[in-house]
Amino acid sequence: MKAICNTTCTLLVIASAGCSYAPPPLVPWNDGSVGRVNGGMLFHGAELAAVPKQLFWYRQNERHWGVPRFTSAIARAAAVVQRERGGAPLVIGDLSSQFGGRISGHASHRSGRDADILYYVTTPQGTPIRNPGFFQFGPDGLASSPSGYLLFDVARQWRFIKALLEDPEARIQWIFISAPLRAHLLNYAFAKREPLEIVYRAAFVLHQPGRPALPHDDHIHVRTECAQDEIATGCQPTGPWREWFGEMPEAEIATADVD
Numbered sequence: 001m002k003a004i005c006n007t008t009c010t011l012l013v014i015a016s017a018g019c020s021y022a023p024p025p026l027v028p029w030n031d032g033s034v035g036r037v038n039g040g041m042l043f044h045g046a047e048l049a050a051v052p053k054q055l056f057w058y059r060q061n062e063r064h065w066g067v068p069r070f071t072s073a074i075a076r077a078a079a080v081v082q083r084e085r086g087g088a089p090l091v092i093g094d095l096s097s098q099f100g101g102r103i104s105g106h107a108s109h110r111s112g113r114d115a116d117i118l119y120y121v122t123t124p125q126g127t128p129i130r131n132p133g134f135f136q137f138g139p140d141g142l143a144s145s146p147s148g149y150l151l152f153d154v155a156r157q158w159r160f161i162k163a164l165l166e167d168p169e170a171r172i173q174w175i176f177i178s179a180p181l182r183a184h185l186l187n188y189a190f191a192k193r194e195p196l197e198i199v200y201r202a203a204f205v206l207h208q209p210g211r212p213a214l215p216h217d218d219h220i221h222v223r224t225e226c227a228q229d230e231i232a233t234g235c236q237p238t239g240p241w242r243e244w245f246g247e248m249p250e251a252e253i254a255t256a257d258v259d
């Protein structure tokens with residue numbers, strides 16, 4: 001009887017393990033964000049949930065998954081903007097698929113550490129509206145859409161970025177954005193006398209990537225760097241390591257400018 005139970009129990013354990021997604025048996029210690037942003041996978045990710053008035057999915061698809069601390073940091077930052085400045089919700093583009101891996105249209109976004117997020121925008125008169133799509137903004141902060149001109153909402157966009165950079169769980173490594181919009185944000189932060197530490201961080205992470213990457217003049221691409229404990233479970237840092245992350249890991253860090 002005992003032998004039967006042992007066999008049955010073992011089979012039950014195997015069967016139940018098969019129902020939930022588990023790391024590959026050859027590397028059982030791998031978990032979370034595994035590998036590089038442009039060649040990895042995602043285990044036990046979290047879906048960045050749509051929240052009325054706060055977070056809106058641009059597309060109803062299966063690409064809203066990321067490392068849980070990253071998706072929750074994005075949600076927290078959007079909540080701060082909503083609480084302090086009100087207005088229309090933040091519009092979320094692609095993150096990763098539930099289990100990571102390659103998704104069309106992106107070189108990275110494979111291991112739950114990348115998020116495409118549309119800009120906060122207003123009408124030319126300054127009324128906050130939900131960003132209707134990926135429209136290119138010029139150095140004047142204006143974009144032309146079928147429904148009229150859109151204005152880059154520098155105040156709410158800065159508040160969102162500041163919240164991310166202040167959040168220790170977010171570990172923001174890059175925010176890809178076009179150079180003129182980066183300048184608008186930093187000018188606004190200086191004029192507003194924001195804490196120099198945050199402006200300093202922003203100056204490093206806000207970056208227009210070089211070719212062949214897109215200039216990111218129609219959305220921001222936010223990337224989080226591996227945490228120390230995540231490196232132990234398979235996360236491969238892509239660098240650069242930001243000094244405010246704490247001690248640099250021993251793992252080799254190669255500079256990546258992948259979007």
Ligand SMILES: [Zn+2]
Pocket residue numbers: 106109114115116221259
């Ligand atoms: Zn992207």
